[in-house]
Amino acid sequence: MPNHKHVYKNEVLQYDRMISKQPNLLPHIEKIVAVEGLDIIDIGAGTGRLTIPLAQTAKSVLALDQSPEMLSLIATRLDQLGLSNWETQVADHRTIPVEDNQVDLVVAGWSLCYLASSNQSEWKENLSQMIAEIKRVLRPNGYLLIFENMGTGSLQPRPPAYLTSYFEALDQSYHFNHSLIRTDYTFSDHEEALTLTNFFFEDEIVKRISSEEWVQVPEWAGMWWKQFK
Numbered sequence: 001m002p003n004h005k006h007v008y009k010n011e012v013l014q015y016d017r018m019i020s021k022q023p024n025l026l027p028h029i030e031k032i033v034a035v036e037g038l039d040i041i042d043i044g045a046g047t048g049r050l051t052i053p054l055a056q057t058a059k060s061v062l063a064l065d066q067s068p069e070m071l072s073l074i075a076t077r078l079d080q081l082g083l084s085n086w087e088t089q090v091a092d093h094r095t096i097p098v099e100d101n102q103v104d105l106v107v108a109g110w111s112l113c114y115l116a117s118s119n120q121s122e123w124k125e126n127l128s129q130m131i132a133e134i135k136r137v138l139r140p141n142g143y144l145l146i147f148e149n150m151g152t153g154s155l156q157p158r159p160p161a162y163l164t165s166y167f168e169a170l171d172q173s174y175h176f177n178h179s180l181i182r183t184d185y186t187f188s189d190h191e192e193a194l195t196l197t198n199f200f201f202e203d204e205i206v207k208r209i210s211s212e213e214w215v216q217v218p219e220w221a222g223m224w225w226k227q228f229k
């Protein structure tokens with residue numbers, strides 16, 4: 001399994017090229033909550049897959065991530081768009097650098113998983129701390145919307161084993177709503193499919209992409225959301 005911390009420091013552009021092959025997720029967010037005029041935090045914002053489309057409609061977006069290298073690409077892109085309703089800040093998910101009751105929506109794309117994976121001995125405590133922190137910064141009736149991996153290179157939803165306890169906790173302990181979406185990658189050819197996946201995914205997935213000669217790589221995502229009263 002490639003070292004993702006290394007990727008988020010040293011292979012920022014490669015990561016961004018990979019996710020640019022996936023669909024825009026704003027329509028899925030808008031099905032849950034209309035973002036126009038909202039104050040939003042994107043935690044684990046990465047290179048801005050969610051921050052950048054959100055900033056074009058929202059009142060404000062604060063992009064948080066532990067990787068300054070990832071955040072730097074967001075800042076470049078938002079500057080290029082001429083927007084000024086955003087900020088970036090280095091932060092860990094467990095300590096959001098914002099006062100209580102400040103935002104209407106928190107989004108988290110493929111990022112809480114790093115602390116909530118059952119590979120982490122303290123995953124339950126981490127999850128509880130992250131949710132409490134998010135709840136603290138949300139205004140009454142604010143929303144939390146989480147995207148996570150339900151299977152890359154799989155024609156059926158098949159989440160990685162190390163995430164199933166986390167997903168069960170979201171459903172059963174925290175009572176989130178849940179739906180499934182497809183986030184397939186559409187590469188220009190099979191060569192590009194291999195180049196833009198082998199630095200990030202496990203060998204087993206890359207072997208499947210290779211043996212199937214995929215140009216379009218199937219992927220499932222779960223979307224969990226909850227309104228906090």
Ligand SMILES: C[S@@+](CC[C@H](N)C(=O)[O-])C[C@H]1O[C@@H](n2cnc3c(N)ncnc32)[C@H](O)[C@@H]1O
Binds near residue numbers: 046
């Ligand atoms: C798979 S990327 C997702 C980025 C972006 N949300 C997206 O949808 O493309 C995961 C991001 O979470 C960040 N991350 C992982 N663990 C974190 C933590 N404990 N605190 C803050 N950011 C974290 C990484 O630095 C990385 O940018």
